[in-house]
Amino acid sequence: MSQDSHAPIEDKLKSAIQWIPTLREEIGRVIVGQHYLVDRLLVGLLANGHVLLEGVPGLAKTLSIRTLATATAADFKRIQFTPDLLPADIIGTLIYSPKENTFHTRKGPIFANLILADEINRAPAKVQSALLEAMQEHQVTIGDETYPLPEPFLVLATENPIDQEGTYPLPEAQVDRFMLKLKVGYPSKADERAILDRMSSTAPNLNVNAVTTLTAISEARTLVNEVYVDPKIRDYIVDLILATRDPATYNLKLGQYIQFGASPRATISLTLAAKAWALMQGRAYVIPQDIKEIGMDVLRHRVIPSYEAEAEEITSEDLVSSIFDAVPVP
Template sequence: MNTGISAINAAVQETSAFVRPLFSELGKVIIGQSYLVERLTIGLLANGHVLLEGVPGLAKTLSVKSLSSCLSVRFSRLQFTPDMLPADVIGTQIYNPQSGGFTTRRGPIFANLVLADEINRAPAKVQSALLEAMQEKQVTIGDQTFKLEEPFLVLATQNPIEQEGTYPLPEAQVDRFMLKLKIGYPSRAEERSILDLMAHTSNLPKANAVVTSDQILKARQVINDIYIDDKVKDYIVDIVCATRDPEAYKIQAKDFIQLGASPRATISLTLAAKAYAFLKGRGYVTPQDVKSIGMDVLRHRVTITYEAEAENKTSETIIQKIFDELPVP
């Protein structure tokens, strides 16, 4: 087994060579926010969609646009608004009076990297237009189904739900995001650097292409081979099961959890932990990798009760309690 892990380690070292240039190029445009940049890369490597939540002005959109500039892939941006229609996302069929037939006009979803900006400003039927594309990597328009090109990734931004003019995302859609990131304010030193870099009316810094889609797809192949011990697999399953039935693990949180994480969370946590290990240059997953990425995978998949809200508890505090009290292999 050691020989196998050594070979995987060597493959990881070789195929992850693009990571440092990628982070370096993004660092030209984005000051700080290393957590955001790392997690966006994990989503890209693990083939998982990412939801970014934070108040306006925290470089959410800039980060996604800069990431697309670093990759040699097709990019499209969708600005979600309350009057938007599903056809504005996936496309529609247009009647041609000359031929008497219909032609298909493809929407902006037909790209490799799709930025769904302020996704929670659109009503549920528009948000739901993304569901088939996000899960099956295909789009149905009329009676035709079109496969989407790989890599395909939806990176969505949303303002906090309490803000004016926002709609909560449907649970089915939220569950399709591998990671949900909560973006905070930069430090004072970072804010000062942002001022120096961005307080200009022209010649703003731009990221250049340093990674190809072939490199990303090759990295995904290597990530599939990253080793996870059976004990770590059991630990991942125990974490997810503890969000559904905490009492079975002697964790006092049953009254605070209305709905636990789905089996999709188990798959996402495993893939994200593998991608995290890949970024750290390792060919195997440790329990710490699972804990490091676990909050981002689970925070949007655990629904809390009114009792939890009354006691000012959030899904994060409950998940952290599970991480703290569940035995680590």
């Protein structure tokens, strides 16, 4: 299929994502720089994928998510994860009424469109696991009843680097449910100066206007499915995932450094994220550069380094980069 044949579809896609530049601009009124972070949040929004943000405190992770929720007019709930948090504090619980001699369901903050799980790794594993059913099935079970969550439903979580005091590692089953894991770094010198000029006030202006609707986002999500992925690109995605499990097949001497490779969920996530990224570029088809652009964010938390890799200070990012360098591009 030629690229010219996508022209009618691209016209329809471009009209459906006209809100994206406006949304970027509105978020930029509060968030200085962090274009990488904002663009990946938009990928998660379009591809219906949860996003995990890792970075030291003070990098506007929480503020970015709160600003995104306000600018999209989404029903937003913030959950502060602490060591004494209970699963019922997130999903809800049954409350007994002595007067009526019955139990009533009290729904938790999980019942919203955008959930900010703030400092998610400051709570123990049993609390983090309360999100598993919600993230995968978009539903919550309280007692004997199962309740659907509102659509769209997205978990945007922040975490501190694991070596910081008072943090718990996230269970692998939960980490795999995040489509993207972002590493948020320090701003540049120019951005730091802009932050100083804008925020060094006892009452900085953080007002944000709603510039799009959940309906427009849902329509754009539907169009993500129409983005074309050539069979050669699909094979390239599968080769990348298989290379994380069996590196020797791709002439990579990384077997001793990889404890676990990426799951089939990674294959799906990489495809959807690449389609969303192509859509954001105004294209109705995926190119290999889209895979490379978004691939690290999809795979860095799914390729688990072995003890040998940790001993030699080889990170998951190093392993993923080696795989991208070795697997032939179509």
